[in-house]
Amino acid sequence: GPLWERPLLEVRLGELHTWISTCSFSPQGLLGAVQRAWSSYCAKYIHVKQGGPAGISMLLAGYCLLSYGWNYQHFSKNSLGSPS
């Protein structure tokens, strides 16, 4: 299909900047993108007949990474490399 309708995983590296230029960065566009990503994640890992721990464990791991990233300043203050 045409470039702007393909999902992100099917876009090649060389066409990435053109793809980014075609996607809309308005609030509705971003909200639509977030909703599509969430619904595709749900359909793939959560709304199945026999799901395992994979569905929520990936969400928890992502949450851990995000929270580590937000609190990095606080962590780096207690590290060895910080000037104290």
Next chain:
Amino acid sequence: VLHTTRPLHTTQQSLAPVPPLPEKGGEVRHGVIPEEFFQFLYPKTGVTGPYMLGTGLLLYFLSKEIYVVNHETAAAACILSVIVYAIKKFGPNVAAFADKLNEEKMASALAMKNEAIESLQKAIDEEKKEQWRVEGRTYLFDAKRNNIAMLLETNYRERLLMVYNEVKKRLDYQVAMQTLKRQKEQEHMIQWVEKNVVQSITPQQQKESIAKCILDLKALSKSAHAAV
């Protein structure tokens, strides 16, 4: 209030039947990394590529202190080990329980559907039987029509017979009248003739006839004697 001008069911899309859920979710290795990542790196680096990448990244983060080791690291390690142990031990039980719940729901829904189908089928059969009965109604009407025709016929014949009897009675009366009249005329004529004949017999003729009779009798007795 139903607005009949609004078109209903114009699109092909319909909400039912809902397509069934996929059996298994996307493959995930070690619980956090989707299988697509390993497949993505397989052509270039083979099977061990992602693991080498992971080890290298981990060492890089540790050495550059992008990931800081503190008391929370120990807590995270303990929690993770407990979680992994719990999943490995109680996973299948929970899965079986959830499957059983699902099965019960499906069974009840299926039972309802089957019941509805059965009741509708029974209704269809009843309707067919009613239609068959309606077909038989024509025969009923034919029989009734026949009955009525027969009644009319018998009534007509009864009346015909009555008319015939009445006419015959009247004709018989006329015939009886005529025979009676003729009889009376005959009798009267016979009487009149007799009266006239008796009147016409004079005493002279009476004596002559008596004498002739005596002579005849004598002759007859003579012949009778001779015969004996």
